[in-house]
Amino acid sequence: xxxxxxxxxxxxxxxxxxxxxxxxxxxxxxxxxxxxxxxxxxxxxxxxxxxxxxxxxxxxxxxxxxxxxxxxxxxxxxxxxxxxxxxxxxxxxxxxxxxxxxxxxxxxxxxxxxxxxxxxxxxxxxxxxxxxxxxxxxxxxxxxxxxxxxxxxxxxxxxxxxxxxxxxxxxxxxxxxxxxxxxxxxxxxxxxxxxxxxxxxxxxxxxxxxxxxxxxxxxxxxxxxxxxxxxxxxxxxxxxxxxxxxxxxxxxxxxxxxxxxxxxxxxxxxxxxxxxxxxxxxxxxxxxxxxxxxxxxxxxxxxxxxxxxxxxxxxxxxxxxxxxxxxxxxxxxxxxxxxxxxxxxxxxxxxxxxxxxxxxxxxxxxxxxxxxxxxxxxxxxxxxxxxxxxxxxxxxxxxxxxxxxxxxxxxxxxxxxxxxxxxxxxxx
Amino acid sequence: xxxxxxxxxxxxxxxxxxxxxxxxxxxxxxxxxxxxxxxxxxxxxxxxxxxxxxxxxxxxxxxxxxxxxxxxxxxxxxxxxxxxxxxxxxxxxxxxxxxxxxxxxxxxxxxxxxxxxxxxxxxxxxxxxxxxxxxxxxxxxxxxxxxxxxxxxxxxxxxxxxxxxxxxxxxxxxxxxxxxxxxxxxxxxxxxxxxxxxxxxxxxxxxxxxxxxxxxxxxxxxxxxxxxxxxxxxxxxxxxxxxxxxxxxxxxxxxxxxxxxxxxxxxxxxxxxxxxxxxxxxxxxxxxxxxxxxxxxxxxxxxxxxxxxxxxxxxxxxxxxxxxxxxxxxxxxxxxxxxxxxxxxxxxxxxxxxxxxxxxxxxxxxxxxxxxxxxxxxxxxxxxxxxxxxxxxxxxxxxxxxxxxxxxxxxxxxxxxxxxxxxxxxxx
Numbered sequence: 001x002x003x004x005x006x007x008x009x010x011x012x013x014x015x016x017x018x019x020x021x022x023x024x025x026x027x028x029x030x031x032x033x034x035x036x037x038x039x040x041x042x043x044x045x046x047x048x049x050x051x052x053x054x055x056x057x058x059x060x061x062x063x064x065x066x067x068x069x070x071x072x073x074x075x076x077x078x079x080x081x082x083x084x085x086x087x088x089x090x091x092x093x094x095x096x097x098x099x100x101x102x103x104x105x106x107x108x109x110x111x112x113x114x115x116x117x118x119x120x121x122x123x124x125x126x127x128x129x130x131x132x133x134x135x136x137x138x139x140x141x142x143x144x145x146x147x148x149x150x151x152x153x154x155x156x157x158x159x160x161x162x163x164x165x166x167x168x169x170x171x172x173x174x175x176x177x178x179x180x181x182x183x184x185x186x187x188x189x190x191x192x193x194x195x196x197x198x199x200x201x202x203x204x205x206x207x208x209x210x211x212x213x214x215x216x217x218x219x220x221x222x223x224x225x226x227x228x229x230x231x232x233x234x235x236x237x238x239x240x241x242x243x244x245x246x247x248x249x250x251x252x253x254x255x256x257x258x259x260x261x262x263x264x265x266x267x268x269x270x271x272x273x274x275x276x277x278x279x280x281x282x283x284x285x286x287x288x289x290x291x292x293x294x295x296x297x298x299x300x301x302x303x304x305x306x307x308x309x310x311x312x313x314x315x316x317x318x319x320x321x322x323x324x325x326x327x328x329x330x331x332x333x334x335x336x337x338x339x340x341x342x343x344x345x346x347x348x349x350x351x352x353x354x355x356x357x358x359x360x361x362x363x364x365x366x367x368x369x370x371x372x373x374x375x376x377x378x379x380x381x382x383x384x385x386x387x388x389x390x391x392x393x394x395x396x397x398x399x400x401x402x403x404x405x406x407x408x409x410x411x412x413x414x415x416x417x418x419x420x421x422x423x424x425x426x427x428x
Numbered sequence: 429x430x431x432x433x434x435x436x437x438x439x440x441x442x443x444x445x446x447x448x449x450x451x452x453x454x455x456x457x458x459x460x461x462x463x464x465x466x467x468x469x470x471x472x473x474x475x476x477x478x479x480x481x482x483x484x485x486x487x488x489x490x491x492x493x494x495x496x497x498x499x500x501x502x503x504x505x506x507x508x509x510x511x512x513x514x515x516x517x518x519x520x521x522x523x524x525x526x527x528x529x530x531x532x533x534x535x536x537x538x539x540x541x542x543x544x545x546x547x548x549x550x551x552x553x554x555x556x557x558x559x560x561x562x563x564x565x566x567x568x569x570x571x572x573x574x575x576x577x578x579x580x581x582x583x584x585x586x587x588x589x590x591x592x593x594x595x596x597x598x599x600x601x602x603x604x605x606x607x608x609x610x611x612x613x614x615x616x617x618x619x620x621x622x623x624x625x626x627x628x629x630x631x632x633x634x635x636x637x638x639x640x641x642x643x644x645x646x647x648x649x650x651x652x653x654x655x656x657x658x659x660x661x662x663x664x665x666x667x668x669x670x671x672x673x674x675x676x677x678x679x680x681x682x683x684x685x686x687x688x689x690x691x692x693x694x695x696x697x698x699x700x701x702x703x704x705x706x707x708x709x710x711x712x713x714x715x716x717x718x719x720x721x722x723x724x725x726x727x728x729x730x731x732x733x734x735x736x737x738x739x740x741x742x743x744x745x746x747x748x749x750x751x752x753x754x755x756x757x758x759x760x761x762x763x764x765x766x767x768x769x770x771x772x773x774x775x776x777x778x779x780x781x782x783x784x785x786x787x788x789x790x791x792x793x794x795x796x797x798x799x800x801x802x803x804x805x806x807x808x809x810x811x812x813x814x815x816x817x818x819x820x821x822x823x824x825x826x827x828x829x830x831x832x833x834x835x836x837x838x839x840x841x842x843x844x845x846x847x848x849x850x851x852x853x854x855x856x
Contacts, residue, residue, distance in 0.1 A: 037500070052722075056480050056481050057477040061473075070476075070690040070692060072691040073692070105716045117577075126552075146714055149545075262722055265498060283577070286574055287574075289530060289691075289692075290692055291529065294692065
């Protein structure tokens with residue numbers, strides 16, 4: 001098979017003609033499809049509907065520590081919810097604070113608190129001239145939105161197949177005291193689905209930061225979000241690795257049940273050292289009287305334990321896997337060998353990252369939009385929305401139903417082909 | 429009846445001897461009673477248990493705007509929850525953002541956001557040398573804790589029977605641009621149970637603040653928390669009063685269902701102008717993907733409307749009223765005419781504020797503690813915990829069961845008498 005680059009202008013024009021007809025047909029269909037956000041589908045949300053039955057008017061509402069879950073109090077969460085969160089990410093309950101329905105809010109709070117009050121007695125960041133965060137790219141747009149909102153200077157660090165480029169991370173973190181954090185999605189990274197290797201985790205744990213208040217923002221969003229039962233990625237527990245390396249306080253780990261139970265009504269957790277917890281509780285005790293313990297209890301009574309969560313996640317995987325495979329198969333069938341794009345086939349998480357020819361991503365996303373398919377904006381996986389190569393597009397296969405996803409993917413590959421031909425012909 | 433001041437030392441010593449015997453008896457009982465916090469009792473929480481039945485595995489989870497309440501999204505809340513919150517405080521749904529389980533967190537966020545990002549384009553407070561808040565006293569300790577945490581200079585303003593001393597408020601707000609806010613509990617104030625008069629509300633609305641980013645922090649915590657069916661206080665709607673006075677953006681109003689449904693698992697709301705909402709959503713869109721809409725739906729399906737809330741609040745009142753009356757009757761019987769304390773009999777809210785003789789509050793609270801009765805710390809209703817007269821004690825009658833409350837109140841009045849005699853004898 002010839003790649004597009006190897007073809008003559010004439011060959012490309014002929015292909016283009018056919019593609020344009022197909023594209024026009026799709027446009028005429030007045031579609032409205034969405035592959036933009038990592039939202040679970042209705043079928044996935046249905047899996048957790050029985051959770052709404054576990055607490056009723058005749059339920060015992062008392063937590064294992066004797067707390068009435070309906071009343072005020074319990075700043076750091078009920079013990080059994082701490083245990084569940086800890087088990088989910090492979091940590092210990094004494095390292096957990098249970099929050100409300102969103103881990104994003106915990107991350108925002110962590111950055112905000114660092115700005116207003118500083119980290120463990122260090123200067124509040126609002127008093128500093130410059131604060132930098134390292135941003136492995138491509139990465140998660142909502143992470144970057146938080147640091148951008150606070151005026152943090154974001155420094156892109158390339159991803160490798162084993163995680164962020166650790167030579168670069170070490171060099172920057174260990175030498176520059178304005179580097180206060182790094183955003184990480186260590187398992188099934190957003191958007192590539194990359195799993196940090198043991199060596200990567202150990203190198204993180206062994207950092208010697210120039211800044212005493214440097215923290216790794218470890219967003220373990222997809223800790224149990226496997227697609228394949230027989231091929232489940234495990235990563236080292238960053239908390240204990242940091243302890244071993246003499247950096248016990250260097251990590252804030254975040255997780256939630258948003259993509260396990262209900263996206264809008266789950267429970268979220270911060271996992272970190274007890275010294276960090278003590279520091280953070282000073283803020284929390286002013287900020288709130290406690291998060292929703294009834295929902296914590298509901299989650300614990302429904303899932304019971306890690307095994308319960310894993311059994312539930314198998315059901316999610318059974319819905320998600322065919323969608324991922326459909327997208328991957330279509331990409332392979334339609335684009336394989338054409339030399340106009342590459343992608344990884346992740347074993348978990350919520351995204352497929354597509355790398356188009358340089359300078360084509362915005363054009364592809366615009367073309368898809370015109371044909372009724374909403375993609376994540378090109379550039380979104382980069383700080384300030386700036387993809388220097390204009391090539392990365394995040395595909396989110398979870399929300400659409402199978403037939404919609406199939407249609408959206410077909411349209412997407414047509415847009416990729418069209419944009420690629422336009423670029424190649426321009427350069428010939 | 430002779431007041432204690434009018435008695436001779438000998439008379440007082442004789443009374444004291446009897447009191448000390450009584451006090452010793454109580455101490456010997458090894459009691460553990462709590463009148464410290466405004467927590468609802470188990471009987472009150474039981475009232476909302478049927479709320480746990482309204483959503484189940486077979487429920488329709490779609491909000492009136494078509495949103496699936498289980499999924500992400502809906503930053504400002506589902507329409508029917510906005511309506512419920514608006515009705516509760518007498519405002520309009522377009523003025524409402526629905527948050528998570530705690531209005532305290534909304535207040536914290538408002539102050540924190542003002543520090544990091546400023547109010548509507550004004551200089552972030554973290555860049556200012558000085559930020560002041562006015563604090564009507566006695567007031568709510570958790571309000572003062574927020575502003576203290578951020579290093580805000582708190583300026584006490586005395587309460588009158590119609591609300592804060594408005595001459596002082598006007599003079600300070602209208603002249604000093606470092607005054608950025610004032611903490612208010614306008615209905616059944618914490619701890620006195622005072623209701624702001626119409627004139628007070630109108631004078632608030634007519635303020636001409638020196639600071640463009642001055643906001644009234646209007647914590648309408650007890651909007652529907654009446655004790656007497658036939659004597660329900662109403663206050664003017666501050667939002668529309670401010671509009672009329674040409675100050676549409678001057679108020680953040682806060683409320684929640686914490687003392688309506690479940691204290692730890694209610695829904696909370698911010699009520700404010702649409703311009704403020706627009707400003708705040710810029711932050712919220714970075715901070716979260718949305719609050720718990722399932723719980724919003726649960727509340728709306730359970731209460732249905734304002735009438736549903738009012739019917740529910742009558743049941744709360746039936747539990748709370750006898751407790752308030754018992755405390756008030758005991759105070760009157762035991763302390764009436766002795767000239768050693770005064771108190772108001774509120775028509776709603778959660779507290780009775782007791783004003784002891786100057787210099788006696790700490791001693792009374794310490795004596796109560798020694799006899800097994802935990803009161804709110806003396807000084808708590810004042811900024812920095814500093815009651816200049818050492819006289820105000822907040823009584824929270826809600827949590828204990830009737831017999832416990834009776835015992836606790838009996839012990840309390842003995843402690844008041846003892847501390848007062850000690851003081852009077854010292855001065856004679």
